[in-house]
Amino acid sequence: MAKIKGANAVLDVMYKWGIDHLYGFPGGSFDSTMNAIYEMQDKVKFIEVRHEEAGALAASAEYKLTGKLGVCMGSAGPGAIHLMNGLYDAKYDKTPMVALVANVPTPRQDINFFQAFDEMPWFRDVAVWVHQAKTKEALPVLMDTAIRQAYAKKGPAVLVIPKDFGWQEIEDNYRVSASNHVADNYAAPTAESIEAATKLIKEAKNPVVYFGLGASGAADELKEFSDKFKMPMMSSYLGKGIVEDSFKPYLGTIGRIGAKAPNEVQGHTDLVVWVGNNSPFSVLWFPKNAKVIQIDVDPEKQGKRHSVDVSILADAKKSLRALIDAGEAREESPLYKAALADREEWDAWTASFADDHLKDEGRVRQEPIWDVINKEAADNAVFAIDVGNVNMDHVRLLNMNGKQRWTTSGLHATMGYGAPAAVAAATAYPDREVWHLAGDGGFAMMGQELLTLARYNMHVLTVVFTNETLGYIEAEQRDESNQPLSGVIIPDNDWAKVAEGMNMKAFTVHDKAEFEAAVEEWKKMDGPAFIDVKYTKHMAYSTELNTLDDPEFVKYYHAEALHPFSYFAEKFGLEIDAASGASGHSEDKADALQVQATTSASTPETAPDTTSGASH
Numbered sequence: 001m002a003k004i005k006g007a008n009a010v011l012d013v014m015y016k017w018g019i020d021h022l023y024g025f026p027g028g029s030f031d032s033t034m035n036a037i038y039e040m041q042d043k044v045k046f047i048e049v050r051h052e053e054a055g056a057l058a059a060s061a062e063y064k065l066t067g068k069l070g071v072c073m074g075s076a077g078p079g080a081i082h083l084m085n086g087l088y089d090a091k092y093d094k095t096p097m098v099a100l101v102a103n104v105p106t107p108r109q110d111i112n113f114f115q116a117f118d119e120m121p122w123f124r125d126v127a128v129w130v131h132q133a134k135t136k137e138a139l140p141v142l143m144d145t146a147i148r149q150a151y152a153k154k155g156p157a158v159l160v161i162p163k164d165f166g167w168q169e170i171e172d173n174y175r176v177s178a179s180n181h182v183a184d185n186y187a188a189p190t191a192e193s194i195e196a197a198t199k200l201i202k203e204a205k206n207p208v209v210y211f212g213l214g215a216s217g218a219a220d221e222l223k224e225f226s227d228k229f230k231m232p233m234m235s236s237y238l239g240k241g242i243v244e245d246s247f248k249p250y251l252g253t254i255g256r257i258g259a260k261a262p263n264e265v266q267g268h269t270d271l272v273v274w275v276g277n278n279s280p281f282s283v284l285w286f287p288k289n290a291k292v293i294q295i296d297v298d299p300e301k302q303g304k305r306h307s308v309d310v311s312i313l314a315d316a317k318k319s320l321r322a323l324i325d326a327g328e329a330r331e332e333s334p335l336y337k338a339a340l341a342d343r344e345e346w347d348a349w350t351a352s353f354a355d356d357h358l359k360d361e362g363r364v365r366q367e368p369i370w371d372v373i374n375k376e377a378a379d380n381a382v383f384a385i386d387v388g389n390v391n392m393d394h395v396r397l398l399n400m401n402g403k404q405r406w407t408t409s410g411l412h413a414t415m416g417y418g419a420p421a422a423v424a425a426a427t428a429y430p431d432r433e434v435w436h437l438a439g440d441g442g443f444a445m446m447g448q449e450l451l452t453l454a455r456y457n458m459h460v461l462t463v464v465f466t467n468e469t470l471g472y473i474e475a476e477q478r479d480e481s482n483q484p485l486s487g488v489i490i491p492d493n494d495w496a497k498v499a500e501g502m503n504m505k506a507f508t509v510h511d512k513a514e515f516e517a518a519v520e521e522w523k524k525m526d527g528p529a530f531i532d533v534k535y536t537k538h539m540a541y542s543t544e545l546n547t548l549d550d551p552e553f554v555k556y557y558h559a560e561a562l563h564p565f566s567y568f569a570e571k572f573g574l575e576i577d578a579a580s581g582a583s584g585h586s587e588d589k590a591d592a593l594q595v596q597a598t599t600s601a602s603t604p605e606t607a608p609d610t611t612s613g614a615s616h
């Protein structure tokens, strides 16, 4: 019988699952695995990141972008701990991934040896499955199990490899279950649930669709559904990009980062068709007495965020198709007309700044920069988005076409996600353009990964929006809690010099023309480039406040051309119970709504909630 070393067997199993690379960083406890990486370099590419957290975030981003599981590694002790943030990102965004963690040789594990820890308890909270091999023969079996567990439970699986087992030989007769892996195949809806939902759709006055990432395979059905039943559509943030932004009835994302129309429209519906969406902020939205048809494949999600009248425990695509086929076409409702007009005005207002680039104390505004990104990004570009105001700019200003891909750290929302995600994007899609977009604070957290982008000559454009502040938190301190700004300053830096020092062509730009020229330079290049945009320090329009009746608000946001929602309501004959706009909510209110949403069996007869934003 042929023999194979334990660590080689682990990589061999991975390879047989179709995974030909992993992200990592060596350590003494990983000597046997590093040796396997060396010996198997023809099959498995080792992408050497500069921080284990970056490797873990890259592995998480890889599945989010491609649907294929990513693998990362961290050596015993500090290397293992550094993985944690990436593992939590995967846990909260329901992302399959495998982390290989080293441990010191078995005889040294219980004697307080250098970097010897009982690592299993560390990972128990975050991992969907965690196991340390007790025999060398178990290694390939456990790797096969880790991959199956990660896919099945949609989260990170952790395999701890004692160093000595990695060196030792085992018989090369283990079985790999890769060929038995089947893609998710969720149920079709029951006839009863479709009948009940169709009745609600027929009876509703002002129905809307609210979809999320669970609808990602159902873009055509969403559009057909919206068109047939004349429902405006809104999404969670992770729902962005499923339906192209140019589809007018898709208003965008609800929440603090979203645009004005979706935040206003949500407060005036009487029926929500809630599709594959578990947005944590949604407990704050929609009238409490609005009826809900919820389509989700996970029974635990049914009724979690709002009281539900018809639960459809089934796949989004199949359910929407069944509803389209079963229902009668509807006329445009007053809310539908008001919604589209509200969006149109917002689009025109946004576009009006596209060339008005130095309005804010001589620094370039968001719109001109994103106008260039919209024009220059390839039709199949991939966007790696960090965490901060960049999420707001991305969701409001990037016109995605349905073919482009993007990723961020959704629920865990960790700063520093962008650079590792760019590494993953460039690895998974070497022939596509990758745009890494980050604030100065987020970039400073994981900026060392420019070294990785440069070393592997990845065609990634890193754009850093330098506003010299942790803007997302600055806006929250000012708008939400009205407190003095505290701890938000980031001293300005010559970020381009930093990037040049990391072997990258770099530019500093101050206006639209300079930005455009720098982007075009990069597009002609083969590898990475870096642009430091000296960006506006002025915060983007606050949908959280949205107090268009306040002259100070209007002046600060240059919002003279915008109307409050009541204007559109009146114009299209929509009866509204309360003026929409200001949120004025608190976390306490969110908690109260959560309790209401998860405990009420019947729909409470209470006044509509007019909350517009989300306090994060």
Ligand SMILES: Cc1cc2nc3c(=O)[nH]c(=O)nc-3n(C[C@H](O)[C@H](O)[C@H](O)COP(=O)(O)OP(=O)(O)OC[C@H]3O[C@@H](n4cnc5c(N)ncnc54)[C@H](O)[C@@H]3O)c2cc1C
Pocket: 093, 094, 186, 211, 212, 213, 214, 215, 235, 236, 237, 238, 239, 253, 254, 255, 256, 257, 258, 275, 276, 277, 278, 279, 280, 281, 295, 296, 297, 298, 301, 314, 315, 316, 317, 387, 388, 391, 408, 409, 410, 411, 412, 413, 414, 614, 616
């Ligand atoms: C700085 C920052 C600010 C943010 N602000 C906002 C905000 O203002 N608004 C906002 O919405 N989000 C915001 N987010 C993102 C937020 O934290 C969540 O990550 C996001 O809302 C979750 O989106 P989701 O529910 O669509 O995805 P997920 O959490 O992945 O949920 C998907 C749902 O779909 C279901 N599903 C899966 N497959 C199917 C299928 N085939 N058919 C049917 N159902 C299926 C799942 O069971 C699940 O319930 C922000 C993130 C950041 C980083």
Ligand SMILES: Cc1ncc(C[n+]2csc(CCOP(=O)(O)OP(=O)(O)O)c2C)c(N)n1
Pocket: 387, 388, 389, 390, 413, 414, 415, 416, 438, 439, 440, 441, 442, 443, 465, 467, 469, 470, 471, 472, 473, 490
């Ligand atoms: C690791 C981590 N620490 C803190 C936060 C809280 N947080 C969210 S956004 C943000 C500010 C982001 O600042 P920057 O990257 O400069 O972007 P800006 O909002 O200024 O565009 C902070 C501190 C976080 N999400 N992740």
Ligand SMILES: [Mg+2]
Pocket: 439, 440, 441, 465, 466, 467, 468, 469, 470, 471, 490
């Ligand atoms: Mg900043």
